[in-house]
Amino acid sequence: MKVTWYGHAAFRIETDRARILIDPFFTGNPKFEESWRPAAIDGLTHIALTHGHADHIGDTVSIARKTGAKVIANADLADWLSEQGVENLDPGNTGGTVHHEGFSMTWVQAFHSSANRDDNGVIHSLGMPNGLVFHLDGGKTLYHMGDTDIFGDMALIEELHKPDIGIVPIGDRFTMGGAVAAFACKRYFNFSTLIPCHYGTFDLLDQTADTFVDAMDAGEVVKAIDPGAMLEF
Numbered sequence: 001m002k003v004t005w006y007g008h009a010a011f012r013i014e015t016d017r018a019r020i021l022i023d024p025f026f027t028g029n030p031k032f033e034e035s036w037r038p039a040a041i042d043g044l045t046h047i048a049l050t051h052g053h054a055d056h057i058g059d060t061v062s063i064a065r066k067t068g069a070k071v072i073a074n075a076d077l078a079d080w081l082s083e084q085g086v087e088n089l090d091p092g093n094t095g096g097t098v099h100h101e102g103f104s105m106t107w108v109q110a111f112h113s114s115a116n117r118d119d120n121g122v123i124h125s126l127g128m129p130n131g132l133v134f135h136l137d138g139g140k141t142l143y144h145m146g147d148t149d150i151f152g153d154m155a156l157i158e159e160l161h162k163p164d165i166g167i168v169p170i171g172d173r174f175t176m177g178g179a180v181a182a183f184a185c186k187r188y189f190n191f192s193t194l195i196p197c198h199y200g201t202f203d204l205l206d207q208t209a210d211t212f213v214d215a216m217d218a219g220e221v222v223k224a225i226d227p228g229a230m231l232e233f
C-alpha cells in the first residue's frame with residue numbers, strides 16, 4: 001500500500017485494487033504543485049470526503065467528471081455534489097460502512113462543522129463532519145480523522161477498528177493543536193504509524209509539526225513527511 005500527502009488534508013491511498021483520493025484540495029492549496037496532478041489522478045477509482053468545507057471538497061467535482069471516479073460522501077454532501085453535476089456517488093452517514101473492490105470505508109464522528117458558500121453567497125449546511133476508517137487489502141486499517149478536536153469516543157473507534165495508520169490534523173485553531181492531537185493519539189490509540197496533516201497551509205495554522213512530534217516522543221511512529229512525499233506499507 002502507498003500513501004501520498006498533497007498538503008493540508010489531501011491524500012492518495014493506493015492498493016492493488018483501488019486508487020483513492022481523500023479531500024482533494026489541489027486548486028488554491030499553496031502546498032500542492034500542479035505537476036503532481038497527473039500522478040494524483042492516474043487510475044483513480046474513488047474520491048472520499050470527510051466534510052463539506054471548500055478546503056476539503058477541493059477539486060472533487062472536476063476530478064470526478066474527468067476520471068469517472070466514484071465519490072464517497074455523507075448523504076447531505078452527496079446530494080449537494082449531485083447538484084454540481086457529479087453523477088457517480090456513494091452516499092452514507094455516521095456509523096455506516098460501504099464496501100468497494102479493495103477496501104471498505106466507515107464514517108465515524110468528528111467534532112467540527114461542515115458547510116459551503118455558493119456563488120451567490122448562500123451558505124449550505126452539508127451534513128455532519130466525519131472521520132473515515134478504511135479497511136484495506138492486505139489487512140491494514142487507516143483512519144483519516146478529518147478535521148476534529150479530541151473526543152472521548154475515539155476510544156470506541158480504537159476498540160471497533162484498531163487502526164494501524166492514523167492521519168491526524170494538528171494545525172490548531174480549526175482542529176486540534178499538536179499537543180492535544182498527541183494526547184489523543186497516546187490516550188486512545190495504538191497506531192503503528194502517524195501522519196500529521198492540516199498544518200502549514202495557511203498563516204492561521206501552525207507552520208510545522210514540531211509540537212506534535214515533540215509531544216508524541218514516539219520515535220519512528222510519527223512520519224512528518226513533506227507534501228508530495230509517499231510512504232509505502
